[in-house]
Amino acid sequence: MTEVESAVEAQEASTFSLIDCDVHNYPNSIEELMPYLSARWQAYVRQSGFSGPGGPTYPKGFAQAARRDAWPPSGLKPGGDPDFAREQLLDEWGIDLAILNPLYGMTALHNLDFANALMRAVNAWTAHTWLGSDTRWRGSIVVNANDPENAAAEIKRASADTRFVQVLLLVRSSAPYGKRQFRPIFAAACEAGLPVGIHFGGSGNPITACGWPSYYIEDHTAMSQAFEAQLVSIVCEGVFCEFPELRLALIEGGFAWLPGLMWRLDKNYRGLHSEVPWLKKLPSEYILEHCCATTQPMEEPKNPQHLMQLIEMIGRDEFLLFATDYPHWDFDSPDRALPPVIAGDLRQKIVVDNAVAFYGF
Numbered sequence: 001m002t003e004v005e006s007a008v009e010a011q012e013a014s015t016f017s018l019i020d021c022d023v024h025n026y027p028n029s030i031e032e033l034m035p036y037l038s039a040r041w042q043a044y045v046r047q048s049g050f051s052g053p054g055g056p057t058y059p060k061g062f063a064q065a066a067r068r069d070a071w072p073p074s075g076l077k078p079g080g081d082p083d084f085a086r087e088q089l090l091d092e093w094g095i096d097l098a099i100l101n102p103l104y105g106m107t108a109l110h111n112l113d114f115a116n117a118l119m120r121a122v123n124a125w126t127a128h129t130w131l132g133s134d135t136r137w138r139g140s141i142v143v144n145a146n147d148p149e150n151a152a153a154e155i156k157r158a159s160a161d162t163r164f165v166q167v168l169l170l171v172r173s174s175a176p177y178g179k180r181q182f183r184p185i186f187a188a189a190c191e192a193g194l195p196v197g198i199h200f201g202g203s204g205n206p207i208t209a210c211g212w213p214s215y216y217i218e219d220h221t222a223m224s225q226a227f228e229a230q231l232v233s234i235v236c237e238g239v240f241c242e243f244p245e246l247r248l249a250l251i252e253g254g255f256a257w258l259p260g261l262m263w264r265l266d267k268n269y270r271g272l273h274s275e276v277p278w279l280k281k282l283p284s285e286y287i288l289e290h291c292c293a294t295t296q297p298m299e300e301p302k303n304p305q306h307l308m309q310l311i312e313m314i315g316r317d318e319f320l321l322f323a324t325d326y327p328h329w330d331f332d333s334p335d336r337a338l339p340p341v342i343a344g345d346l347r348q349k350i351v352v353d354n355a356v357a358f359y360g361f
Contacts, residue, residue, distance in 0.1 A: 018334055019355040020098040021294050022199075022251050022323035023089065025130050026064075027052075027104065027122070028080040032129070036121035041114065053105035053203075058216040062329040070327035078327040082133040089326045090136050093334045096352075097361060098326075099138045100130055101168055101199055101251065108203035112147045119144045119151070123158045131163045138359075140168035140197060148181060152188035159192035165359045166195045170202030171226040171253065178230075178237030186243050195247035195358060198230055227253035228261050231287065235265070238278040240286045247358060250293040252325060259313035262287060288316050292358050294323035295350060296332040304341040311346070321358065322351045 027033050030052050034042055044050070062068065066078035070088065074081050090098060104122045106115040119142055126139050141158045143151035158164055167189045169177065177185075177198070189196050200223050206212045207226050213219060227250055240246055262284035269276070269283050279286070301307055311320070324332050338347060355361065 016096040016352045016356065016361070018093065018095050018351050019322065019361070020089070020093075020095050020324050020326070020334075021249070021321040021355055021359075022296060023085070023098045023100050023326045024079045024328065025082070025085070025100045025102050025126065026077055026079040027102075027125060028076050033118065033121040033125055036124040036128075037117055041117045041121075044114065053108045057212075058219045060329070061216060064327075065329055066327045067329055067331055070331075082130050082137075085327070086134050086136075089324070090134065093324075095136065095334075097136055097138055097355075099140060099165060099359070100126060101140045101197065102126055102142055103170070103199065103201055104142060105201075105203055106142070106144050107146055107170065107173070112144065112150075115144045116147055116150045116154070119154055120157075123154065123164075127158075127161055127163065131161070137163070139164040140166045141194070142168050143185060145169055145173055145177075145182065145185065148184040152184040155185070155188035155192055155194070159194060164194070165361075166197045166249065167192075169196060169198045171198050171200060171223065171230055172202030172204055172207050173230075174204035176230055176233030176237075178233030178235070178239055180237070183239075183242070186239055186246055190243045190245050193360075195249055197249040197251050198227070198253075200252035202226075224254050224257050228257060231261070231291070232265060232283075235283045235286050236276050236279070238276070240290050241278045241280070246290055248291045249321065249358065250291060251323070252294060252296060254297055254299065255293040255295075255314065255320065256299045256310055258287075258293070259310065284315075288314075288319070292319055292321050292354060294321050295337060296323040296325040297330055298332050298337045304339045307339065308341055311342075317346050317349050318354050318357065320350045321355050 030045055030050060064078050070078035072081035072084035074084065079085065089095060102122055104118065106118040109115040122142050131137050131139050141155055141164050143154055145151060155167055186196065207219060208222050209225065213222060265283040269279065273279065299307055299310065338350065342350065
């Protein structure tokens with residue numbers, strides 16, 4: 001039995017009924033971050049006219065990639081009004097805890113000093129504006145992966161606030177996260193006792209191995225390629241060997257691809273293990289012991305039994321974490337996202353117990 005499974009068993013009497021592992025909060029403008037920037041960077045923003053990281057490479061199917069009904073009456077952005085988000089998400093669906101993942105694209109900035117200032121500002125803004133607005137919110141520490149040493153320092157600083165429950169990376173990075181240059185981030189996360197979440201999106205290299213696609217539908221569908229590449233890198237470069245306590249969440253990347261990836265990686269390991277002598281067991285064992293994945297975007301085969309077969313192929317009931325992806329257009333509502341075929345103990349684990357164990361709630 002793995003550590004995650006043991007913790008799940010210990011939490012069977014959890015008083016929670018629903019935990020959402022992926023919610024998005026956004027600053028409405030750079031003005032919201034100004035109080036959390038030093039005088040130097042406030043002057044820089046004013047003088048340069050900086051209004052925020054650049055717009056999406058692929059225009060989304062809906063403005064702000066949001067549900068039409070997620071625009072608050074206040075006139076703020078979807079994900080920009082804590083009170084409205086509380087009413088529309090937490091209260092309406094009876095969510096006990098929800099993890100905020102602010103997708104602020106500081107990694108797209110080439111000025112590392114400014115990107116680091118924005119990193120700190122976003123975390124301070126999340127703590128003050130969102131975590132202070134309702135005790136059901138939990139936060140993710142956003143980091144500038146292009147400067148791992150400063151990212152590690154920010155993890156150490158922000159993790160003193162125990163309302164932050166994970167470190168957040170974006171899947172489309174400038175290099176695979178298994179590379180040794182990123183070790184300070186994983187070391188700091190482990191020192192703080194926090195899991196690392198890798199989320200859909202980012203800036204850097206193309207999402208595919210053959211360059212940039214043309215359309216948002218391709219971007220939205222093909223991002224799973226980046227998740228596969230990151231996971232193979234992290235396993236094969238020995239990150240889990242160096243940090244045996246590391247927990248990794250794959251957020252908004254799907255999960256149907258996992259069985260085939262694990263089968264292929266295990267097969268290749270049997271013939272090529274001499275190249276990665278630090279691996280002492282099958283790659284799939286590292287994945288199942290250290291990782292979880294969110295349900296959103298939920299896999300929707302025509303035959304619901306195929307979904308159950310897929311979960312069985314993954315091989316661990318503790319692997320999936322429920323998520324809505326609020327306020328995005330492909331929001332997974334708690335009453336419809338999990339089909340009736342997912343029932344009983346498995347359903348309870350997905351909607352509550354796995355998150356309790358993985359995040360230590």
